[in-house]
Amino acid sequence: MEEKKSMEESKSMEEKKEGTNSAEEAVGLLEVFGLTCAFLAADAGCKAADVTLETFDKNKPANADALPVPLLVTVKFRGSVAAVEAAMEAGEAVAKSLTGVVQRHIIPRPTGDTGKMLKISAFDKN
Helix, strand or coil: CHHHHHHHHHHHHHHHHHCCCHHHCEEEEEEEECHHHHHHHHHHHHHHCCCEECCCEEECCCCHHHCCCCCEEEEEEEECHHHHHHHHHHHHHHHHHCCCEEEEEEECCCCHHHHHHHCCCHHHCC
């Protein structure tokens, strides 16, 4: 019985590390202007709350020349709803003091398909 419990705990820890059990976690999406701003916002959010980061994503919109910085970057925080809210507030405050925030959204319990989409990143492409 103890061996089975130990195996279940081990599996649960592995799932958490790999993010396969992340459907239970909220996700915060903070879209900002520029990569430097994204790094600073992510750092502030992670220091403010017990969250993890998903891979950043980027977008260069058609009107890029009219923007403060021609690259939009999405910072993705994962954790409990309260932790994600705290991380988003801290990240947003830093981003607003730099180049600005485009959008922010929190998804309390993303579906499995949404979770898969969160793994996609344009930074992975040449």
